[in-house]
Amino acid sequence: MSIDEKPRMVLASPTDLLCALPYLLGFHPTDSLVVAGFAGRPPDGRLRLTARWDLPLAAGATARLVPLLTREEVTRVALVGYGPGPRVTPAVDEVIAALRDAGVAVLEALRTDGARYWSYLCRNVRCCPPEGVPYDVGASPVAAQATLHGMVALPDREALERTLTPVDGPVRQAMRRATARAAAEFRRRLLAAERPDDFAVDFVTAGLERVRNAVRLYQRGDRLSDDEAARLGLDLAVIRVRDEAWTLIDDDTIAAHLALWRDLTTRLEPPFTPPAASLLGVTAWRNGDCTLANIAIDRALAVDPGYTMARLLSEGLCRLIPPDVLRSGPTSKEIDEQMGRPTVAWLLPLCGLLDTVGLAHSAPRCLEPP
Known part of the structure; x- marks a missing residue:
């Protein structure tokens, strides 16, 4: 999802990214893998797109990802998997392998249960302890900024589907x-x-x-x-x-x-x-x-x-x-x-x-x- 015309949000940390994604998607994802693609050079890179897949990944999902990133001139990505480790980890491994083969840098790869996150790349237990890093989407300045601009994060995809329920x-x-x-x-x-x-x-x-x-x-x-x-x-x-x-x-x-x-x-x-x-x-x-x-x-x-x-x-x-x-x-x-x-x-x-x-x-x- 391209956000070139969305309100500007500065994503300076894993917590910022985790707090922004539900507003960019329109709902809080579950059992999902989300890829956030950035274009430009740090520290002025721009979030160019977000793409979400249900887990487990369908056959051929990663084959479509690399051409998409190429078309959108994405040079760096961050991955976020939503769900338990046995479901998220194989998908993250598959996507990381495809990205590295294509020469796309992986900035961060996270797994979250909605309240804590774990990094697949960071090995420093002081910032990424084994029990995970707690975070609160609702308390984030990123979430406040998104809300100020009229962006909404519904509880789940089903809630978004219900917004198109025929009147009765x-x-x-x-x-x-x-x-x-x-x-x-x-x-x-x-x-x-x-x-x-x-x-x-x-x-x-x-x-x-x-x-x-x-x-x-x-x-x-x-x-x-x-x-x-x-x-x-x-x-x-x-x-x-x-x-x-x-x-x-x-x-x-x-x-x-x-x-x-x-x-x-x-x-x-x-x-x-x-x-x-x-x-x-x-x-x-x-x-x-x-x-x-x-x-x-x-x-x-x-x-x-x-x-x-x-x-x-x-x-x-x-x-x-x-x-x-x-x-x-x-x-x-x-x-x-x-x-x-x-x-x-x-x-x-x-x-x-x-x-x-x-x-x-x-x-x-x-x-x-x-």
Whole structure:
């Protein structure tokens, strides 16, 4: 996870590193190996990335690590294993061997149980006694600084997953009614259209504007109403509208995108969540939060295992492709040039989705299969 744009934190000791990692990851890891990669020369080196693996390490994990460090120009790393020695030590040994073969310096290698840490490199019992070195994440100045900048360390990964739990109860019922209203309006207008392709142009144009307005709304700290959210959920089923949202993600709007797509991932009726969850995945990945990106993409694939955008993102994360590749996508104008004028065929995925969830009670002849 690149943190070039995160608040500056000075990591001058093993305790500083241990206190910073939960905030960089977004949660307190367990049964994990975390690699912190530094670029530049000491003492002014910069923490370039953090990467986490579940323990025990999956086959091929270290093979992907070295290319990642090379791409990110990392020259020195620190390793932290979370868990008991028999589980952590083999993983640390494997990674150290791979790093040394690649000429990457290992600054420190630690094991922690959450309250004490042990060093694999230091043999001085005065600073690294056999019983371990106690530390307190909550009492650290690093933790205080992270909190001041709005960074959060949830208790565990499951707690982070729960932040994307779909809404329930009266809120879910309200969104269900709003979705039915949006679907009925779409169906009415499409059935009444004399020129279906012209209707598609109008629908896509309005959807593009709704995406832009939604981003501006969340930049102001406001929130979509149920009806607005439901309409945008229908819009995002059209690939051109979804891709417009993708092009709008930049450094200045990333916080608004995180809030918007997290909100829609939890509020939209489940069949409509893959586009919003995938956009949340893109935004989180670009923001350096690979854990949230993976959780969001998993949420999309749980609803639609074949959703292409989510599958591509999942493959990129699995291969540890750096998020910088997301900064060089096509512009809105280039997408228009590639895709051309909207046609009613662009609406087929939305019509199929509405039919699947029982919200398309009749289909226009132009959309019926031959």
